[in-house]
Amino acid sequence: MxxxxxxxxxxxxxxxxxxxxxxxxxxxxxxxxxxxxxxxxxxxxxxxxxxxxxxxxxxGLINAHHHLYQTLTRGFSQSVGLGLFDWLTLLYPIWAGLDEEMVYASTQTGLAELALSGCTTSADHLYVFPPGSDAFLDAQAEAAGAVGLRFHATRGSMDLGQRDGGLPPDSITQPREVILKDSERVVQRYHDPGPGSMLRIGLAPCSPFSATPELMLETAGLAREMEVRLHTHLAETLDEDEYSRRELGVGPVDFLDRVSWLESDVWLAHCVHLQPSHIQMFGERRVSVAHCPTSNMLLGSGLAPVRDLLNGNVSVGLGVDGSASNDGNDLIREVKQAVLSARARDGAGAMPVRQALRLATRGGAACLGRDDVGxxxxxxxxxxxxxxxxxxxxxxxxxxxxxxxxxxxxxxxxxxxxxxxxxxxGHLVRLDEEALAARQRASSRLLLERWREGASL
Ligand SMILES: [Zn+2]
Structure with a gap:
């Protein structure tokens, strides 16, 4: 007391x-x-x-979309510039070398930096599960507890590898049964739905080009049964749109509707390429959106129609996105980026400063289904x-x-x-910043060493 x-x-x-x-x-x-x-x-x-x-x-600011493990490979590959699919194809084999210690160090590093930028609650989307990854979510839960931020871990997943026409290498995908079983386990073990909760779990198949329709559908069923939220990437790039029409016969939004995802328990990262009818549907069904302006601009994905989403009564939160496409974990700077990107797209009046701050507070709380923060x-x-x-x-x-x-x-x-x-x-209270940086550097070096050794075999 x-x-x-x-x-x-x-x-x-x-x-x-x-x-x-x-x-x-x-x-x-x-x-x-x-x-x-x-x-x-x-x-x-x-x-x-x-x-x-x-x-x-x-x-306290609320970060609605992230891949904390990517703090291990920030700055890598983007000095010249690659679009999402080329960038992912380059990085997937590196991320295939992830282990528990790396997940722990990068979770703490990303959350610590977020805290230093005014963030008090963060979501994460961990979707790379190579062999030996059984306790990745457990490592994240422990790491986040030590930093002291509220944490919404999502159990990500990919079951559609290159063998079956997906984008990621097969080595970092998992069978659907394994994914669903582990999803159930981590919800049971860690999800605290109560007011003031410090740790919640969501379920999050990665994207239409790395998750099968069956996985999307069954994950949605499990999440609703266990009363946790659903999260995924959507309509991030035109490449994704083309992939979806070619492989699934419909655009990404219609695909998501087909697998029963467009409901009020879902928040979607990016939503750069939307039609007016999609925005209307999101507003009517209370689907929330996590806007990630820096990532969208760095990867050349486009500028999300945030003004139109807000006019359509869609709750919009802000995300720094993975640190390999930002490459920092600075949420107050992301608020500024939301101002700049909306004004660049739709004119000077498109995003007042206070509205951008509202995205990172009330909007983020709506994405995460919380009414006790923001x-x-x-x-x-x-x-x-x-x-x-x-x-x-x-x-x-x-x-x-x-x-x-x-x-x-x-x-x-x-x-x-x-x-x-x-x-x-201006400094962390609970962790030694120098020691954390050293731990993170060691993990990052080892990850790149593993990749180079593997590449030279
Ligand atoms: Zn992302």
Whole structure:
């Protein structure tokens, strides 16, 4: 039982339904939950009180799409530029060398960087399961617990290898029965559906070009039986559209509808290439979208129609996507990218800064099916990012601190998850950054060594 008062904040950006921004307000917390936002009576007593008069508070950011293991191969292959299919074909054989230690190190590295950028909840989509991968999700659960972020691991899967006309090598695909059995196991073992949950599991066949229709259909059935959410990639590139029409006889969205996926328990990464009828269908069926602007631009996939999705009442969250197509884990910078990419596509009025911030908070919460995070209000979890308004990078932003911190992509001074500090003075509280970097470098080197040895055999 502990109480914490963040007193006299320069500004509290609540992201509530009215979009209230409160000057000089305090945030009172009890046992990880916000109990009051506004004025606090001088007679109220707290275990800890922190003077926050130089800080701007926003709800902790929510990352709706990621492949944390890709932090092992960031920067690789993209100095010149490759589209999605060529890029995947190059990287799949490298990722085939993944082991548990690498999954552990990369999960911590990615989540740690996300925390340092103001993120308090992250999804992940791990879909590479080479031989020896039985405990990959277990390694992720342990790694995430040590960083202290809320974690939505999804048990990804691929059962359509090159032998059967898919894109990935057969060595990193698994038989459908194995995938479904392990999916059931990890949901039973780790999924906590309750309020304030630190760990949830979703199910996530990778894409129409690496998962069979049977796997899509049966995974959806299992997820609904076990009451967990469904996630996949969709309509990311024109290559995917062409593949889907050639191999499946319909476009990717119609394929997903055919396998019973277009329901309110589904969130889809990318959705760059959509028709107006698709957007209408997503809005009516409450399908959510994870927008990944940096990845889409880096791979030359296109600019997602985010303005149209929002106009069509579709919930849109933000994702940094895998670190091999970003190549960082910086979510506040992704908010800026969402502003830039929407304006580049549809004009200057297409994405106000506060709306982009809403994507990374309320939109992300909608993608992950949560109503306990994404907003600073009494009754919500105390997940907060505090930015120093008196820091050098923020100097000159007083007239609009929110636009300032987003467009500068400022780094938070402190980050709280369930009222517990995860970042303080701009550094991780629970992990040694140098030691983590060394562990990650060792894993990355070993992964590339394995690939080179295999390639030379
Ligand atoms: Zn992805």
């Amino acid at each position: 502990s109480s914490l008062l963040l007193a006299n904040l320069r500004l509290v950006v609540t992201m509530d339904d009215e979009g209230r921004e409160l000057s000089g307000a305090s945030i009172a917390n009890q046992d990880g939950w916000i109990t009051r936002v506004g004025e606090v009576s001088p007679s109220d007593r707290f275990d800890e009180t922190i003077d926050c008069s130089r800080f701007v508070a926003i709800p 907003c600073i209000a009494a009754g919500k979890a105390a997940d907060l990012a505090l930015f120093d308004a008196d820091s050098l990078v923020m100097a000159g932003t007083d007239e609009d601190l929110v636009a300032g911190l987003v467009l500068i992509a400022a780094r938070p001074d402190s980050v709280y998850v369930h009222g517990r500090p995860v970042v303080r003075n």
